[in-house]
Amino acid sequence: SAVISQKPSRDICQRGTSLTIQCQVDSQVTMMFWYRQQPGQSLTLIATANQGSEATYESGFVIDKFPISRPNLTFSTLTVSNMSPEDSSIYLCSVEDLLGYGYTFGSGTRLTVV
Amino acid sequence: AQRVTQPEKLLSVFKGAPVELKCNYSYSGSPELFWYVQYSRQRLQLLLRHISRESIKGFTADLNKGETSFHLKKPFAQEEDSAMYYCALKIEETSGSRLTFGEGTQLTVNP
DSSP states (O other): OOOEEEEOSEEEEOTTOOEEEEEEESSOOSEEEEEEEOTTSOEEEEEEEETTSOOEEOTTOOTTTSOEEEEETTEEEEEEOSOOGGGOEEEEEEEEETTTTEEEEOOOEEEEEO | OOEEEOOOSEEEEETTSOEEEOOEEEOSSOOOEEEEEEOTTSOOEEEEETTTTOOBTTBEEOOBTTTTBOOEEESSOOGGGOEEEEEEEEEEETTEEEEEEOOOEEEEEEO
């Protein structure tokens, strides 16, 4: 299955600042997914990132708050902008494994906003 | 609505006992379902998918379309099975596919 490298693994940020999370895949993939996992909760899809087009955001998530870049078929970034304590979560990227192993996830970025 | 429901947030069993983690789904299309597991301090990883109909680490799950269920079962639980388990449904849309997750079940296997 695909191997995903995600960084940073964790960060503590001041409110009002922004953090960019990087996701690198060891193979070319069409779609990359960004999820949020709030404390004690399940995974919620933020957006789907296709190479060469704008990301598609789920209800409740907007591009101004979570801008996404997808410059090529192996890399994507998610920025959490103008952070507040409510943004404290684990953020994960994911890809669909085209070899049929399902969806693979990165190790996540644990974000704490103070 | 397209939804995955895991009714038990917490499940505790003794080592050697059978375990069943429940998952129900709501989906208008042909369902493709997965079970993911997250051990403490590890990344989320695929446990099994209904299409492959395999047994991983002694776990099995059968898709029951009549009951819209995909329960995860293991006849004899082990302490190392203690983890968070998520049931997920693949949703196909014109823009592509994505996964939607249930709320998860924290399984604790006691010695």
